[in-house]
Amino acid sequence: MKFFLIAGEPSGDQLGAALMAGLRRLAPDAELVGIGGDAMAAQGLDSLFPMGELSLMGIWEVLPKYRHLQRRIAQTADRIAAERPDALITIDSPDFCLRVARAARDRRPDLRTVHYVAPSVWAWRAGRALKMAQVIDHVLAILPFEPPLMRTAGMTCDFVGHPAAAAAVAGPDDAALFRAGHGIAPEAPLVLCLPGSRRGEVDRLLPRFGETLRDLRRHVPEVQVVLPTVQGVADLARHLTAEWSSRPLVIEDPAQKCAAFAAADLALAASGTVSLDLAANRVPMVIGYDMAPISRMLIGMLLKTDTVTLVNLVSDTRTVPEFLGRDCRPAPMAQALLRLLDDPAARAAQLDAMDLTMDRLGKGGEAPGLRAARSVLRAVTGPR
Structure with missing residues (x-):
């Protein structure tokens, strides 16, 4: 055969x-x-x-x-x-x-x-x-x-x-080793920055994500940022973040990425299946996404749902905030991240939706x- x-x-x-x-x-x-x-x-x-x-x-x-x-x-x-x-x-x-x-x-x-x-x-x-x-x-x-x-x-x-429901996740010991190995204090809020796996996505989203994280640091100066990525766009990610006032840790190694997900408190992510990877690791998230103007206009005309985030769709909730198209702006995304850090109820609602999502996806x-x-x-x- x-x-x-x-x-x-x-x-x-x-x-x-x-x-x-x-x-x-x-x-x-x-x-x-x-x-x-x-x-x-x-x-x-x-x-x-x-x-x-x-x-x-x-x-x-x-x-x-x-x-x-x-x-x-x-x-x-x-x-x-x-x-x-x-x-x-x-x-x-x-x-x-x-x-x-x-x-x-x-x-x-x-x-x-x-x-x-x-x-x-x-x-x-x-x-x-x-x-x-x-x-x-x-x-x-x-x-x-x-x-x-x-x-x-x-x-x-x-x-x-769904593969996210069956993927192996790192444990607390791996998370602690990751923080210690990269000089991240156990109590420091760790945010994952996930601007996508395509060069076009990274080029478009990473500057906005950088501004968002700068805004967040004005309120929470101790925030640490890790940027897990794939080989094809790692060079672009490093180039675009070279002049950030506080450069993120860019990682490509799969084992290190698993550990980073386990160690994270929060994520700012592009729309896509990464939301399920975050759900599998129980990392509360904010979703931001935009496309080229022509693509954005055409897809906006045809979109049939009020959310594109898979955790929201599979769990039939709307607990994950998303900022799409013209709404993909630093200030409101930073406020949404800050709320997840400050509001236990908002975090708990996301975690419940994530657990339900994983069950429905075949965990x-x-x-x-x-x-x-x-x-x-x-x-x-x-x-x-």
Whole structure:
């Protein structure tokens, strides 16, 4: 059995690696080929080209790379046709992955297709599910309310759990060692600064996050800031923070990042799955996010929900404050952070919502990568 997998960004790379591990456990002879990053490479994937070329988000960000992405789509579809896999498994990154799926289906109409991570049709552009059903047979959903939406659109779908609910978290000893190792006093408020994993996000958000944290320090001078990041944007993060009056500790090492999450009292984070990582570690948070003006305008017109933060959505609460688009401004974000430091009730409400979120995402159950692999094998070996 052979599978062609495609991941287009770091979060998808992690999902892909866990799925590969699950497939190797359940189908040891399976051949796994495709496109991925470091995590999938560690599972034995020889990527067709560097995954970083695909880590783009937003209409304005994609436009300058459009011709290059078109060439990569054709190249990938040609390779899929040559490899003749039993199934194509695309992981998130729908702007690239679903175009590849369509092109691959044009070359081989009988190709089975699986997409990992349902489109957020509950938030905006509900028609995406119907469009996706034209080229995708089966969906692996990571949020519990998504399968009915996918089935209504004409695809089979399983909820396989969210990786954040199964991720290992560091303990109090690790947290204490992290603080001691970096000269952070046990009583000093430690704030995580998380401006995203894409260069465009970091470039746009980090200056505003810096101003926000400066405002917070005017009220709480002893605040310490740690900036966990990924290899592809660490250099940019260091450059943008080089002239901060109090430079943050920028860390890339995964073990150090886990320890930092355990040690943190608070976080200022970009919108995205990082909110679930924070929830798994029970770190109260404030969310800030903005996009290029054209992308912001178009998405703002189509947005269907009053929140985009996954903790709010999964727990069906609105305990996590978020500042999106034009509201992503330093002063109100700093006030929201200060409230979480000063108001025990606000912290407690977030912590309760986080615990409920983790339970609903599958905490304590079978590992999501293994559940996803089991779902893939059922979908591929079952009747069409």
